[in-house]
Amino acid sequence: MHHSIQSRREIVDGLHQRSRLATIELYRLIGQPEPVVAFRMVVKPSGRSFFHVVDTKTDKVMGFRRNHNEACALARCLERAR
Incomplete structure (x- = not known):
């Protein structure tokens, strides 16, 4: 894989992880369980x-x-x- 593509993927993965952690923290602060998306x-x-x-x-x-x-x-x- 080209190094520029790899670096972009690493950046996007990092942003996704930060977004996920922020969502978890938000639900923890308001005292609500996270909604679960279950596909049938x-x-x-x-x-x-x-x-x-x-x-x-x-x-x-x-x-x-x-x-x-x-x-x-x-x-x-x-x-x-x-």
Whole structure:
């Protein structure tokens, strides 16, 4: 990896960590638990070239796609429909 790309990634990672720590501190100061974002539909690789969209509550495969981006789009669509 080129050194300029690596340095940019390190900077972004550092900023992300600082942001995460600030969020944790904010919730600690106000005495509230952090909200948990739990997705019901998750995309899991299956075999060599397929991706399953799985409902985490029932562990059922709700659909599948050959392309990861299409599988993610299907998962978002199913999330909105629930």
